[in-house]
Amino acid sequence: MQNPIITGAMFKHMLQSAAQAMKAQETKVNELNVFPVPDGDTGSNMARTMSACALAVSSVDGDDDIGQVIQTAATALLRGARGNSGVILSIWMRGMSLVLKDQKKADGIAIAEALISGMEAAYKAVMKPVEGTILTVAKDAASAAVSQAKQSNDAEEVLGAAVMQAKATLSRTPDMLPVLKKAGWLILVGKGWLLSFLLCLLFWKAQKRSWKRWGNPLGLWGRLMSRKRRAFTLIVQN
Amino acid sequence: MIILENPNGIIDVSNEYFSILIGNAVSSCYGVAGMAPGNAVQGIAAFFGRKKIDHGVLVASNGHQLAIELHIIVMYGVNINEIVKSIIKKVRYTIEEATGLAVESVNVFVDGMKSE
Numbered sequence: 001m002q003n004p005i006i007t008g009a010m011f012k013h014m015l016q017s018a019a020q021a022m023k024a025q026e027t028k029v030n031e032l033n034v035f036p037v038p039d040g041d042t043g044s045n046m047a048r049t050m051s052a053c054a055l056a057v058s059s060v061d062g063d064d065d066i067g068q069v070i071q072t073a074a075t076a077l078l079r080g081a082r083g084n085s086g087v088i089l090s091i092w093m094r095g096m097s098l099v100l101k102d103q104k105k106a107d108g109i110a111i112a113e114a115l116i117s118g119m120e121a122a123y124k125a126v127m128k129p130v131e132g133t134i135l136t137v138a139k140d141a142a143s144a145a146v147s148q149a150k151q152s153n154d155a156e157e158v159l160g161a162a163v164m165q166a167k168a169t170l171s172r173t174p175d176m177l178p179v180l181k182k183a184g185w186l187i188l189v190g191k192g193w194l195l196s197f198l199l200c201l202l203f204w205k206a207q208k209r210s211w212k213r214w215g216n217p218l219g220l221w222g223r224l225m226s227r228k229r230r231a232f233t234l235i236v237q238n
Numbered sequence: 239m240i241i242l243e244n245p246n247g248i249i250d251v252s253n254e255y256f257s258i259l260i261g262n263a264v265s266s267c268y269g270v271a272g273m274a275p276g277n278a279v280q281g282i283a284a285f286f287g288r289k290k291i292d293h294g295v296l297v298a299s300n301g302h303q304l305a306i307e308l309h310i311i312v313m314y315g316v317n318i319n320e321i322v323k324s325i326i327k328k329v330r331y332t333i334e335e336a337t338g339l340a341v342e343s344v345n346v347f348v349d350g351m352k353s354e
Contacts, residue, residue: 037331081317084324127265
């Protein structure tokens with residue numbers, strides 16, 4: 001039991017670390033952006049949104065007041081929200097701030113209640129919630145936090161349980177949302193192409209044949225891909 | 239309606255199709271808590287409790303291009319500017335993906351707000 005309670009200073013550092021992590025993963029998240037519009041800006045939007053939040057909370061003086069930090073964060077996220085994902089982050093944080101705004105410190109139960117409130121706010125903000133998106137991940141994470149809080153009122157353990165459940169739910173989202181599964185196929189096929197090219201290169205080197213017999217690795221890969229092109233087309237169309 | 243010509247004939251797509259398509263797209267946009275009536279007909283229908291999926295969506299076309307009007311109700315505590323940008327992006331993408339048509343204009347009217 002290392003951190004049974006989260007203080008304002010700790011929460012401030014958590015938000016700043018999250019902003020740095022978002023910035024570091026910006027390009028990777030942009031590449032994963034396929035829903036609702038595959039415009040490849042989710043990573044950038046979330047990074048900019050969280051940066052605005054981190055900048056705002058850095059000037060907050062209430063080291064022991066988590067309520068003040070989270071209210072500042074919610075206001076900053078509202079103003080600095082960018083794109084669909086930024087709006088969702090702002091709604092979620094606002095929901096959490098409704099629970100924590102009058103508190104000085106947050107224990108496990110308070111964190112779990114805040115996650116539930118954030119999730120409910122996010123679901124209320126859309127007429128038809130789509131499962132398989134961040135809403136599903138937030139819902140399952142909040143449920144796991146509540147279950148953990150009933151066993152132990154340790155804020156770190158509650159957050160840990162929420163994160164673990166979020167990872168598990170994230171891995172199941174392609175089964176909930178067809179467009180993710182299709183994108184997953186494309187990513188796998190892309191990886192498959194790369195792997196097949198590397199195998200061709202290794203095969204060519206291993207056989208130590210002359211260029212006249214097998215052709216260069218690029219030609220060998222091209223002949224292999226021409227046979228697989230029809231299979232790829234069928235996968236993409238479906 | 240929109241008329242698409244091809245060597246085999248014409249494809250006539252009604253405005254109602256676009257209304258329902260857009261209504262479905264907007265209903266899953268974040269920050270949109272509901273749709274407000276766009277004209278008197280929709281207002282009267284809403285009064286009698288008959289709200290269809292295309293409530294709040296008005297589509298006009300000149301045969302080749304679409305002009306869309308959306309009347310939305312937003313949730314309290316959201317960035318309206320960003321919500322509207324996302325809605326417009328999604329509406330354009332939905333129509334282009336379904337029919338290949340480019341939308342001439344998407345006008346969004348924020349007609350109300352819903353508190354918690």
